[in-house]
């Protein structure tokens with residue numbers, strides 16, 4: 001066998017040890033900063049981040065010089081590892097450029113995480129935070145003036161001030177991409193999907209699901225017009241501040257304004273959770289118990305000791321939820337400013353899904369300790385949450401009264417409608433975030449058009465409009481965490497589609513669903529306690545990114561492709577109901 005090949009294998013093993021140690025130190029510094037935003041922690045974080053970048057670049061240099069494109073290497077696994085190491089990302093930048101890049105990203109995220117806004121119709125101090133204050137107001141308030149005030153305050157104060165930084169950040173990002181032999185950073189991001197056709201595949205999925213979205217949009221528009229009549233004109237658009245969410249990305253919070261069958265149950269168990277004295281810790285324990293009921297890995301002791309699951313009172317933190325792998329196979333944490341709500345119970349499962357994935361692949365070499373593609377990582381927790389949120393499961397854990405009927409048609413429509421407000425409404429949003437950034441990265445749009453382009457896409461894909469006049473003084477995309485924090489977003493669109501494929505496959509495995517059996521519809525499936533479903537999920541997750549994702553998709557679902565058949569099957573009863581109801585209301589789907 002080629003002795004250079006065995007030398008390469010030994011070097012890669014050495015990389016594992018070197019990188020894991022530096023990764024641990026850098027992640028600790030990152031955690032200390034994210035859970036206590038101050039100058040000292042910021043400096044330490046930036047210092048460690050630069051050191052990790054230097055090490056990564058050193059390894060890349062050795063690999064590319066010593067083992068440059070060796071066609072004679074036979075071992076496919078070795079070739080896969082070398083190919084992955086070659087994509088350096090921002091670490092390709094020269095030190096001073098890298099420092100600027102890291103500093104910009106840190107300061108934009110700090111700005112987002114610490115922005116405060118002023119109260120409505122009172123003279124109180126301007127100390128309202130996004131979490132929990134504005135999130136609660138956008139969820140609960142039905143007072144249009146207040147919704148408009150807090151929407152405008154947040155967008156003006158969080159986005160506008162970082163516009164210049166973002167422009168610089170884009171430029172340095174593209175420099176990094178070019179150093180990796182890509183045209184722009186958008187292209188580099190897409191390499192994570194290892195597919196020539198990912199953009200076309202996503203566009204195709206969107207075209208398939210767009211009619212269902214437009215049906216939901218038409219129904220919601222009609223119902224909101226009944227409540228906020230004067231806000232509506234005949235342009236067919238929905239004002240963005242009326243959808244129960246600061247970014248109009250998921251609409252489940254306005255369910256109570258438009259329940260299809262009001263006499264039947266709903267899946268908003270927030271009141272019941274409060275009544276039963278639920279705490280954030282209890283929510284995490286309930287989630288952990290779901291995973292272990294399927295034979296999956298329990299959260300380790302470190303997790304319970306080190307996680308930060310409530311917003312501290314005495315210091316600034318990055319409240320946007322995240323799940324952390326400290327690269328040493330032992331230390332895993334979640335940081336979440338948890339509130340006792342149904343939505344946060346779903347988010348707890350979402351975050352714990354990330355940790356479960358990290359636990360499942362922790363034995364993999366460092367280079368493979370990631371999702372099969374970024375969408376897989378986002379889909380794990382959401383797939384579990386699809387079972388948790390069913391009336392059947394909520395009953396099992398005592399959050400839905402046993403006497404409440406759950407198998408009749410009306411209850412199903414109520415449930416599917418609530419799920420569509422979360423999942424279907426989310427599709428155009430999760431698609432346009434990166435379409436927007438691809439257009440900036442590839443130069444289609446420059447900073448003089450940042451806000452115009454944002455609202456062009458928001459209208460075209462979501463059929464929404466801003467509640468107040470927006471100009472190029474503003475930077476409304478910057479009001480969404482993932483833009484200042486520079487987190488790729490296509491992963492959530494991919495996740496929304498594939499989580500239903502995972503759900504259908506695991507439900508079949510758990511004999512909770514069969515296409516022929518009308519008594520076992522997909523939306524009623526709860527895989528809780530199914531060891532066979534757990535084993536199938538673990539098989540896929542434990543592979544990390546050691547194989548191309550279609551191979552792992554096949555292990556988990558029997559098919560290799562992303563396809564919309566599962567999500568369409570899940571929502572089919574609702575789609576039929578919506579079509580007929582919209583016709584009766586003479587509500588024509590779509591907008592011009």
Ligand SMILES: O=C(CCC(O)(O)[C@H](Cc1ccccc1)NC(=O)c1ccccc1)N[C@@H](Cc1c[nH]c2ccccc12)C(=O)O
Pocket residue numbers: 249320321322323324346347350351354377378382485487492
């Ligand atoms: O952003 C999140 C959750 C945060 C996260 O878990 O995805 C987090 C984002 C993040 C990435 C990088 C740095 C900081 C934050 N991702 C992770 O923690 C994570 C962990 C391991 C691997 C990959 C990502 N959700 C999206 C939308 C979303 C998708 N599914 C959901 C379910 C419930 C609630 C929201 C969502 C949002 O809020 O717009």
Ligand SMILES: [Zn+2]
Pocket residue numbers: 350351354377378
């Ligand atoms: Zn996530």
